[in-house]
Amino acid sequence: MKTIEWKNGKVILIDQTKLPLKEEYIVTDDYQRVAEAIKILSVRGAPAIGVAAAYAVALAAMKSQAKSTKDFLDELGEAIKLIGATRPTAVNLFWALERMKEKASANSHLAVSRLKRVLKEEADLIAAEELEMSKKMGDYGAELIADGDNVLTHCNAGALATVDYGTALAVIRSAHNQGKKIHVYADETRPLLQGARLTTWELMRENIPVTLICDNMAGHFMSLGKVDKIVVGADRVAANGDIANKIGTYSVAVLAKEHNIPFYVAVPVTTIDISIPDGSHIPIEERESHEVTGFGGSQVATEGVTVANPAFDVTPNRYITAIITDKGVLKPPYDKAIARLF
Amino acid sequence: MKTIEWKNGKVILIDQTKLPLKEEYIVTDDYQRVAEAIKILSVRGAPAIGVAAAYAVALAAMKSQAKSTKDFLDELGEAIKLIGATRPTAVNLFWALERMKEKASANSHLAVSRLKRVLKEEADLIAAEELEMSKKMGDYGAELIADGDNVLTHCNAGALATVDYGTALAVIRSAHNQGKKIHVYADETRPLLQGARLTTWELMRENIPVTLICDNMAGHFMSLGKVDKIVVGADRVAANGDIANKIGTYSVAVLAKEHNIPFYVAVPVTTIDISIPDGSHIPIEERESHEVTGFGGSQVATEGVTVANPAFDVTPNRYITAIITDKGVLKPPYDKAIARLF
Numbered sequence: 203m204k205t206i207e208w209k210n211g212k213v214i215l216i217d218q219t220k221l222p223l224k225e226e227y228i229v230t231d232d233y234q235r236v237a238e239a240i241k242i243l244s245v246r247g248a249p250a251i252g253v254a255a256a257y258a259v260a261l262a263a264m265k266s267q268a269k270s271t272k273d274f275l276d277e278l279g280e281a282i283k284l285i286g287a288t289r290p291t292a293v294n295l296f297w298a299l300e301r302m303k304e305k306a307s308a309n310s311h312l313a314v315s316r317l318k319r320v321l322k323e324e325a326d327l328i329a330a331e332e333l334e335m336s337k338k339m340g341d342y343g344a345e346l347i348a349d350g351d352n353v354l355t356h357c358n359a360g361a362l363a364t365v366d367y368g369t370a371l372a373v374i375r376s377a378h379n380q381g382k383k384i385h386v387y388a389d390e391t392r393p394l395l396q397g398a399r400l401t402t403w404e405l406m407r408e409n410i411p412v413t414l415i416c417d418n419m420a421g422h423f424m425s426l427g428k429v430d431k432i433v434v435g436a437d438r439v440a441a442n443g444d445i446a447n448k449i450g451t452y453s454v455a456v457l458a459k460e461h462n463i464p465f466y467v468a469v470p471v472t473t474i475d476i477s478i479p480d481g482s483h484i485p486i487e488e489r490e491s492h493e494v495t496g497f498g499g500s501q502v503a504t505e506g507v508t509v510a511n512p513a514f515d516v517t518p519n520r521y522i523t524a525i526i527t528d529k530g531v532l533k534p535p536y537d538k539a540i541a542r543l544f
Numbered sequence: 545m546k547t548i549e550w551k552n553g554k555v556i557l558i559d560q561t562k563l564p565l566k567e568e569y570i571v572t573d574d575y576q577r578v579a580e581a582i583k584i585l586s587v588r589g590a591p592a593i594g595v596a597a598a599y600a601v602a603l604a605a606m607k608s609q610a611k612s613t614k615d616f617l618d619e620l621g622e623a624i625k626l627i628g629a630t631r632p633t634a635v636n637l638f639w640a641l642e643r644m645k646e647k648a649s650a651n652s653h654l655a656v657s658r659l660k661r662v663l664k665e666e667a668d669l670i671a672a673e674e675l676e677m678s679k680k681m682g683d684y685g686a687e688l689i690a691d692g693d694n695v696l697t698h699c700n701a702g703a704l705a706t707v708d709y710g711t712a713l714a715v716i717r718s719a720h721n722q723g724k725k726i727h728v729y730a731d732e733t734r735p736l737l738q739g740a741r742l743t744t745w746e747l748m749r750e751n752i753p754v755t756l757i758c759d760n761m762a763g764h765f766m767s768l769g770k771v772d773k774i775v776v777g778a779d780r781v782a783a784n785g786d787i788a789n790k791i792g793t794y795s796v797a798v799l800a801k802e803h804n805i806p807f808y809v810a811v812p813v814t815t816i817d818i819s820i821p822d823g824s825h826i827p828i829e830e831r832e833s834h835e836v837t838g839f840g841g842s843q844v845a846t847e848g849v850t851v852a853n854p855a856f857d858v859t860p861n862r863y864i865t866a867i868i869t870d871k872g873v874l875k876p877p878y879d880k881a882i883a884r885l886f
Contacts, residue, residue: 406846449760453763506748
């Protein structure tokens with residue numbers, strides 16, 4: 203299964219707001235449609251957002267009517283600005299846009315038609331690299347997983363959050379593929395239920411045993427000794443190893459510490475943002491209240507209630523046992539381990 | 545607002561499965577209908593379950609056609625067995641049934657018609673006592689709440705969980721009525737959303753400021769210093785002060801400890817079960833999977849997924865700052881404080 207693909211001049215995205223009830227695809231040659239898809243979470247997960255953004259830039263390039271390279275680059279700059287305004291937390295978005303921008307600048311001596319091809323190829327390269335990173339993360343991370351482990355994960359850090367294979371779920375996939383018997387606890391992950399809708403769907407397709415629980419049950423199962431390891435993804439990792447990930451991750455990390463359960467974060471190095479010293483500087487997206495007051499169109503909470511809906515939280519590095527990357531497994535102190543990578 | 549009332553030979557229950565979208569009442573003279581209401585959570589909350597059970601016994605008594613006291617008591621025993629089989633965790637259910645049974649035994653010398661009246665009066669007394677306990681808990685607990693506090697609560701331990709006024713929310717109501725400016729964070733409380741549906745509804749009716757959050761956001765707001773106190777109810781308190789309460793309470797307690805936030809449990813003494821030495825002996829109800837796979841009536845999770853759905857968890861006494869009862873505020877060591885009460 204590919205989350206994002208380029209085919210015949212169009213981007214194909216599986217519509218994650220429809221899963222698991224319907225398997226529908228967005229097929230478009232309009233970069234604004236891809237930006238919209240990022241905004242409304244039809245495509246989500248830090249690495250997937252990065253690749254979708256790169257392809258959106260490629261679509262913008264393809265559609266351009268500009269005759270001069272200067273006009274073309276101006277147009278491209280506008281498109282990049284619009285794509286960058288979709289979501290604030292996942293750093294891969296900005297990383298991918300910056301890389302596309304730099305590629306364009308570095309090739310500004312080329313004719314427009316040639317430049318278009320270069321940009322499309324760069325987006326393909328980003329997608330291919332992300333997929334390669336997922337597999338490497340999986341292989342490094344699988345070393346940390348033992349036969350018979352019960353692994354808890356939060357949100358969806360799977361194939362659907364990447365081009366394919368995943369980040370946290372890459373670790374689980376690789377362990378499973380090595381023949382280790384793994385059982386997964388999937389937090390449902392309110393408000394948008396990525397765990398209930400996406401993680402269970404992915405794992406069940408591959409016959410990896412999974413039990414769905416509500417977010418507030420994780421501590422209970424830890425207290426019963428039923429959770430051996432925790433693996434999550436992240437949307438941004440600061441230079442000191444603090445991470446921002448889906449709201450609720452911090453609570454899972456605190457509970458893990460209380461129960462002496464290893465807490466692992468799996469990210470491609472593209473999710474590490476060394477420009478940010480620690481987690482307090484990561485912007486946290488606040489989303490609309492209707493995500494909390496209802497679901498699937500039906501209102502459940504009291505009409506007119508005040509709601510808070512932060513989409514992410516920050517987990518300080520002291521709660522993290524190891525950060526699994528495509529370049530190897532990082533251990534504390536993370537500031538030094540991360541500095542060595544860059 | 546009264547959650548449970550006896551009027552003209554019938555029991556009136558507000559149907560909590562319909563709130564907040566509809567304010568509907570169950571009006572019945574059939575004890576089996578009340579038992580059903582307990583089972584499907586039309587009435588829920590440990591003290592409210594106790595009172596509903598007592599009234600159910602009174603209804604069974606009223607309806608009896610038995611001529612002899614022996615036949616009457618046999619019939620009553622059958623009814624009590626059925627009512628007791630509805631839910632396993634809240635001790636108030638068994639406490640109230642036991643009290644009704646003892647009342648009947650102690651008056652077995654009376655004629656059936658007289659005995660019926662005695663049982664109805666006993667149920668009235670239980671209801672009146674519970675209401676009185678709520679007010680006392682509120683007054684004792686309010687001493688622990690400061691002007692300007694942000695108080696987090698989980699599930700609904702309010703008027704709807706009692707005859708009126710509440711347990712945890714009694715504390716908040718009393719503090720509010722004393723003129724203290726309180727702001728409440730209400731955990732939505734998956735899977736059945738008692739926080740989103742019931743706690744917000746109750747507090748908004750009384751203009752007590754409330755912000756609805758998903759369960760997995762509680763730790764985030766604690767880490768930001770936005771939660772000053774936590775108050776929850778309980779379904780059973782063991783002799784050593786361990787408590788069973790709505791699933792997710794344990795996670796909140798662990799998070800509270802990590803952030804040095806006082807964690808209070810408000811219960812009438814009828815919720816204390818001295819026959820149980822510690823929390824490991826409290827039976828935990830496992831409920832049906834559709835509560836987790838659905839949301840607001842619509843299916844959201846992947847079809848056929850395995851689900852765990854424990855309705856309660858146990859919070860060990862070491863996480864509890866104080867237990868607020870109608871007989872005063874208990875402090876550790878709880879085994880001694882509880883022993884002194886009984």
